[in-house]
Amino acid sequence: MAFDVRAATHADQSEVAALVREMIPGVDVTARLDWLYTDRNPAGTALTWIASENGEVAGCTSYFPFRLQLDGQPVRAALGGDGYVRPKFRRRGLGGLLHEAARRDMHANDIGCMYGAPGAMNVTPLKHGGSREVGHVARWVRPLRGAALGLGKPPFDRLVRGILRPRFVPYLDPMARFDPRVDEVWELFAPTVRLAAIRDAAFYTWRFLESPSHREPAFVIVRGGRPIGACALELMNGAQTMRIVDLIAVPGQWHACLSAIVRHAAETEAHTVDIKLMALDGRRRHMWRSGFMERDSKPFLVVIPVDGDRRFVDPMRWFYCGADSDLDSLE
Ligand SMILES: CC(C)(COP(=O)(O)OP(=O)(O)OC[C@H]1O[C@@H](n2cnc3c(N)ncnc32)[C@H](O)[C@@H]1OP(=O)(O)O)[C@@H](O)C(=O)NCCC(=O)NCCS
Numbered sequence: 001m002a003f004d005v006r007a008a009t010h011a012d013q014s015e016v017a018a019l020v021r022e023m024i025p026g027v028d029v030t031a032r033l034d035w036l037y038t039d040r041n042p043a044g045t046a047l048t049w050i051a052s053e054n055g056e057v058a059g060c061t062s063y064f065p066f067r068l069q070l071d072g073q074p075v076r077a078a079l080g081g082d083g084y085v086r087p088k089f090r091r092r093g094l095g096g097l098l099h100e101a102a103r104r105d106m107h108a109n110d111i112g113c114m115y116g117a118p119g120a121m122n123v124t125p126l127k128h129g130g131s132r133e134v135g136h137v138a139r140w141v142r143p144l145r146g147a148a149l150g151l152g153k154p155p156f157d158r159l160v161r162g163i164l165r166p167r168f169v170p171y172l173d174p175m176a177r178f179d180p181r182v183d184e185v186w187e188l189f190a191p192t193v194r195l196a197a198i199r200d201a202a203f204y205t206w207r208f209l210e211s212p213s214h215r216e217p218a219f220v221i222v223r224g225g226r227p228i229g230a231c232a233l234e235l236m237n238g239a240q241t242m243r244i245v246d247l248i249a250v251p252g253q254w255h256a257c258l259s260a261i262v263r264h265a266a267e268t269e270a271h272t273v274d275i276k277l278m279a280l281d282g283r284r285r286h287m288w289r290s291g292f293m294e295r296d297s298k299p300f301l302v303v304i305p306v307d308g309d310r311r312f313v314d315p316m317r318w319f320y321c322g323a324d325s326d327l328d329s330l331e
Helices: 010-023 027-036 095-106 122-128 154-164 180-192 201-209 252-265 277-284
Strands: 003-007 047-053 056-070 073-085 114-116 132-144 171-174 195-197 217-222 226-236 242-251 273-278 293-303
Touching: 003 095, 010 027, 010 047, 010 056, 010 073, 010 095, 010 201, 010 273, 047 095, 047 171, 047 273, 073 122, 073 201, 095 122, 122 293, 132 154, 132 277, 171 252, 180 226, 180 242, 180 273, 201 217, 201 226, 201 242, 226 252, 252 273, 273 277, 277 293
Parallel strands: 073 114, 242 273
Antiparallel strands: 003 047, 047 056, 056 073, 056 195, 114 293, 132 273, 132 293, 171 217, 217 226, 226 242
16 A cells, blocks of 8 residues: 655646546536636635545645634635545545645645635544544524414415514625725725735635635625625525625624614525524624524634744734635525
């Protein structure tokens, strides 16, 4: 047995494409690589590692660079993603070796931390590669209509929908490419979070407006002619759930933005609205005030290089939401 793990080069592109195609069946792999692996990402091209055994390609993992803001300063970091080991090579430590190699190269690649809320299969391999569980990402859910509360018959459903619908709230305006209103919102939101991906107009344009699936439309939330928030939404679970994929809001307007989204969602067939946030952050935001209840959660993992900046592993600092994902559709 001879395992080899190394950084991928341009010459490995077709191998990486084949692995990604196996990992996400049905994906338009050319579109995904063009969106996520090239310098169309405002933080730069992806870093990929490839594992092989006796010359046969077995798997890969990638770092997608993200610009973060840490205590007011921009830093280069990465979202971890597209980790895949072919079934016949699994459970022999290759996943862990891939993550370990990526960590070893963090200094050379100028990556301050790698983070994410991985799938269950990847949690142990990531920990073997040096990642730590620094908290949990929780899902908050708000019912929109009777059906979400088990009152699905038409008269009850309509009645409960009317009662649950917020009134006199701001509205959602489709976001334009490089929308200056997003920069305005980000500049006001940024001082309220200590560690977060920089959600400026360039980021939102790439992450949502240029993503291949076009399933996560982005909006500016407007009140009295002023932008008070920015968000991206996805109708999922057969249109029963409106996921708030991402949300930022100017100080004091978080709940006004949630109300605007709930009102928008109530015009669709969705039964519930939900959003994922760091558990500690969501609780601090008193999500219950807008009718959101905390439900399931999953671990949030961060890896820093040896002697790295420990502020990245502080769960109290993180603002995490759905833009911090390499998936452009949740279906
Ligand atoms: C995740 C993945 C890359 C791990 O590769 P790997 O080479 O098998 O990983 P390792 O051998 O280093 O680690 C194996 C460990 O992963 C965990 N694991 C593996 N399969 C698992 C499963 N179905 N459920 C929970 N944990 C699992 C176990 O802790 C296992 O250790 P064990 O064999 O001692 O029980 C591989 O399973 C895979 O490609 N899965 C499908 C794609 C995927 O889920 N990617 C992650 C997206 S975030």
